[in-house]
Amino acid sequence: xxxxxxxxxxxxxxxxxxxxxxxxxxxxxxxxxxxxxxxxxxxxxxxxxxxxxxxxxxxxxxxxxxxxxxxxxxxxxxxxxxxxxxxxxxxxxxxxxxxxxxxxxxxxxxxxxxxxxxxxxxxxxxxxxxxxxxxxxxxxxxxxxxxxxxxxxxxxxxxxxxxxxxxxxxxxxxxxxxxxxxxxxxxxxxxxxxxxxx
Amino acid sequence: xxxxxxxxxxxxxxxxxxxxxxxxxxxxxxxxxxxxxxxxxxxxxxxxxxxxxxxxxxxxxxxxxxxxxxxxxxxxxxxxxxxxxxxxxxxxxxxxxxxxxxxxxxxxxxxxxxxxxxxxxxxxxxxxxxxxxxxxxxxxxxxxxxxxxxxxxxxxxxxxxxxxxxxxxxxxxxxxxxxxxxxxxxxxxxxxxxxxxxxxxxxxxxxxxxxxxxxxxxxxxxxxxxxxxxxxxxxxxxxxx
Numbered sequence: 516x517x518x519x520x521x522x523x524x525x526x527x528x529x530x531x532x533x534x535x536x537x538x539x540x541x542x543x544x545x546x547x548x549x550x551x552x553x554x555x556x557x558x559x560x561x562x563x564x565x566x567x568x569x570x571x572x573x574x575x576x577x578x579x580x581x582x583x584x585x586x587x588x589x590x591x592x593x594x595x596x597x598x599x600x601x602x603x604x605x606x607x608x609x610x611x612x613x614x615x616x617x618x619x620x621x622x623x624x625x626x627x628x629x630x631x632x633x634x635x636x637x638x639x640x641x642x643x644x645x646x647x648x649x650x651x652x653x654x655x656x657x658x659x660x661x662x663x664x665x666x667x668x669x670x671x672x673x674x675x676x677x678x679x680x681x682x683x684x685x686x687x688x689x690x691x692x693x694x695x696x697x698x699x700x701x702x703x704x705x706x707x708x709x710x711x712x713x
Numbered sequence: 714x715x716x717x718x719x720x721x722x723x724x725x726x727x728x729x730x731x732x733x734x735x736x737x738x739x740x741x742x743x744x745x746x747x748x749x750x751x752x753x754x755x756x757x758x759x760x761x762x763x764x765x766x767x768x769x770x771x772x773x774x775x776x777x778x779x780x781x782x783x784x785x786x787x788x789x790x791x792x793x794x795x796x797x798x799x800x801x802x803x804x805x806x807x808x809x810x811x812x813x814x815x816x817x818x819x820x821x822x823x824x825x826x827x828x829x830x831x832x833x834x835x836x837x838x839x840x841x842x843x844x845x846x847x848x849x850x851x852x853x854x855x856x857x858x859x860x861x862x863x864x865x866x867x868x869x870x871x872x873x874x875x876x877x878x879x880x881x882x883x884x885x886x887x888x889x890x891x892x893x894x895x896x897x898x899x900x901x902x903x904x905x906x907x908x909x910x911x912x913x914x915x916x917x918x919x920x921x922x923x924x925x926x927x928x929x930x931x932x933x934x935x936x937x938x939x940x941x942x943x944x945x946x947x948x949x950x951x952x953x954x
Contacts, residue, residue, distance in 0.1 A: 535890045537744040541823065544739070586799060589817045590791040597784060629740050629821040636814050681905040682898075685736055689898030696891040 519650050521706065522643075526654020530542030532630050533662040534695060543663060544688055547620070547637035548674070553667035554660065559621040561656025564634050566603060567596050568652040572645055573637045592635050600626045630659060666695055721840055725847030731824045732855035733904045738824040742856060743893040744815050749872050752860035753853070754808040758801065758816060760849025762793045763825050764842055769793075770833040771841035777834075787828045791820045824852060861888050862896050 532538040539560070546556045566605045571592050579585050604622045607615040625631060638648040669691050678687045731737045738759075745755040769789050770777075777785045798816055801809040809816065817824065828848055833841040864870055865889030869880030887891050 537740050537890070537893065538738040538818070540743065586795060589795050589798070589820055590788065591788055593791050593820050594784070597787060627821050627823065627826060629818045632821055633814055633818055633953055636817055655758045657786065679902075681902045681909065686902035686905065689901065693891040693894035693898065697886070700889075700891070702841040 519647070521647065522647055522651050523654040523657075526651055526656075526704040528634055528662060528699065529706060531658045531662055531699055532655050533659055534692070534699045538633040539628050542624060542628060543659075543666065544685070544692070546624075547666045547670055550664065550667045550671070553663040556621045556624075557616055557656075557660030557663040559618045560625055560628065560630065561636060561653070562597075562618075563600060563622070563625050564604065564631055564652045564656040564659075565649065566599055567592075567631055567635050568638060568648050571595055571597060572638065572648050575639055575712040576645075588636070588639065589619075593632055596631055596635070597626050630655070646650050662695070666692065669695060716731055718840070718843060721843045722847040725844065725849070725851040726854065727851070729848075729903075730851040730855055731827075731848050731900060732852055732906070732910075733847060735827075736901070737827055738822045738852060740818065741822060741899070741938045742888075743897060745812060746856055746859040746863055746893065746896075747888050748811075748864050748868070748870075749857065749860045751808075751811045752856040754801075754805070755812055755815065756849070756853025758808075758812070759819050759825070759852055759900045761797055762784065762790065762819050763828060764845035764850075765793045766790045767828060767833040767841040769846035770829045771836060771838045774834045782834065783826075783830075787820070790825055790829070794819045824848060824851050827870060845870055859893075859896055860899060862900075871885050887938055927930060 526532075530536060531545045533540065542556055542560070547553045574591060574595065575585070575588060579588060579591065600622055604615070604619060606620075607619060634652050638651055641651070643651055670688065673687055673691055676687075682690070725731065729735060730738075732742050741755055745751045761791070766789050768812070770786060773785075773789075773794060794817065797819070798809070801812075801816065804948070832844050864872075865876065865879060866884050867886070869876055869883035884892075887896060
């Protein structure tokens with residue numbers, strides 16, 4: 516059990532994909548202007564990560580690895596993710612129109628999100644089993660959501676600040692992201708200490 | 714004619730630098746620039762993939778149907794990434810280890826899909842190859858510049874060799890995650906300042922023009938998002954009233 520909690524917390528806080536590993540920066544900078552959009556994007560990404568892991572893990576373990584085609588994983592994974600995103604969008608539109616209305620707009624943007632491909636590849640590299648992979652994906656997704664929501668809060672304040680002209684727009688956003696990333700340094704070691712103490 | 718070919722090549726390096734002006738491919742830019750070596754390997758690997766994929770996509774531009782072009786591009790790009798992965802694993806295991814998952818993630822590098830969509834599918838093979846070389850070199854140079862700052866100041870070393878004085882006074886945060894954001898932000902600000910006098914560069918980032926996913930959503934997502942934001946804004950105002 517401790518192991519699962521560690522994997523989860525590592526994804527959310529310690530190895531936060533956006534702030535510590537630089538995966539999924541485009542949506543992090545692009546869609547974090549408003550709190551609602553940021554949380555919507557975060558939830559959509561978490562959902563796609565879970566679905567992608569649930570599909571790619573069996574494909575790798577039961578098809579690619581036994582057939583000695585492991586080198587094809589990059590091609591296969593990106594195609595699976597692209598197809599999955601389309602599929603999810605179609606199903607969602609048909610069965611859950613309300614949810615599609617709120618999350619659907621984010622789905623096309625997720626196909627080329629490197630965090631999704633990154634987490635599926637990392638799960639394989641880290642040698643996780645199926646349950647661990649799912650938990651790791653959940654943790655990474657929640658970490659993405661957390662970073663997006665936190666940063667949306669920071670950003671709504673930056674937008675109203677009189678930054679130097681050269682810094683306006685992208686540069687000041689990156690500097691703010693740097694400070695948020697610095698804050699996340701505080702979490703390294705915390706989780707291990709807490710669980711070690713118990 | 715010769716002049717225009719040279720322009721295609723040079724454009725990617727300075728005027729339309731994919732990293733510093735167009736702000737594409739941010740993920741690898743931030744992730745692999747902790748050392749000059751990894752930045753160099755990343756730049757070379759991405760350039761190789763970009764040149765090959767630009768050439769093939771341009772050669773097949775009349776064959777690939779418009780409606781399914783994105784999956785086709787992704788397959789072509791992913792194939793070249795796999796080739797580069799296997800080559801590096803066999804001949805440069807050091808680079809393969811260093812780049813890790815970011816090597817596979819060249820597939821989703823916005824620069825490569827972006828150039829396929831914006832350039833290679835509309836131009837002939839030779840121009841597309843030149844464009845690929847130019848953009849690739851621009852990416853490589855931007856990565857090296859960032860890595861130079863981060864490695865020299867952050868780790869007190871140059872290409873892995875420590876520098877006598879600086880190694881005692883290193884600012885180690887620059888070599889870590891927050892330093893990546895900080896250095897990148899300041900570099901873009903410097904670029905802004907430098908290009909300001911020449912009338913400034915029109916940035917295409919954060920809008921549909923610079924977004925490689927634009928065709929996937931037919932430019933609807935961002936517009937809908939903007940509308941959502943506008944509606945949210947109105948809602949907030951009403952709530953305040």
